[in-house]
Amino acid sequence: MLKLMEFLFHTLPLLLAWLYLLAAVFCAAALAGRLRKGERLPAGQWAFLILNGGYVLFFLITRLFFPDLWERVFSGAGVLAILISFVWSRYEDRRSGRRWWNW
Structure with missing residues (x-):
């Protein structure tokens, strides 16, 4: 049970962070x-570009210099x-009125 909790609350979010890094790089490049x-x-796409660039920089700097x-x-x-x-x-x-038993 402890391994499952560690995977769900520690490992899985870190894997998702790596996947979003790939998505952020792709979107910024596009x-x-x-x-x-x-x-x-438009202004929204400029904001998206700046936020993705900030994410990439923050990810790389913290990963390289501050791993903990x-x-x-x-x-988190x-x-x-x-x-x-x-x-x-x-x-x-x-x-929308959907129920889990109608899936």
């Missing part, structure tokens, strides 16, 4: 490519993201 072509980006801080921050953020997505999913299901 938006940078659109900028090179001369397209104008990296584990704490990203495992991952657990929070899992909880928020679970609560949001339940809220959307209740708002």
Whole structure:
């Protein structure tokens, strides 16, 4: 039971942090490519580009220079993201009238 809890609350969020790093790099590269072509980006996409760049920099700096801080921050953020997505999913299901026995 302890190994399962360790996996769910420590290892899985760290794996998800690595996966989001890949997604952030891909999205930042795609938006940078659109900028090179001369397209104008809306303010929301600029904010998304800046936040993804910040995530990548923070991830790399903490991973390289502060590995203990990296584990704490990203495992905590991952657990929070899992909880928020679970609560949001339940809220959307209740708002739309879906029940778990109808899945």
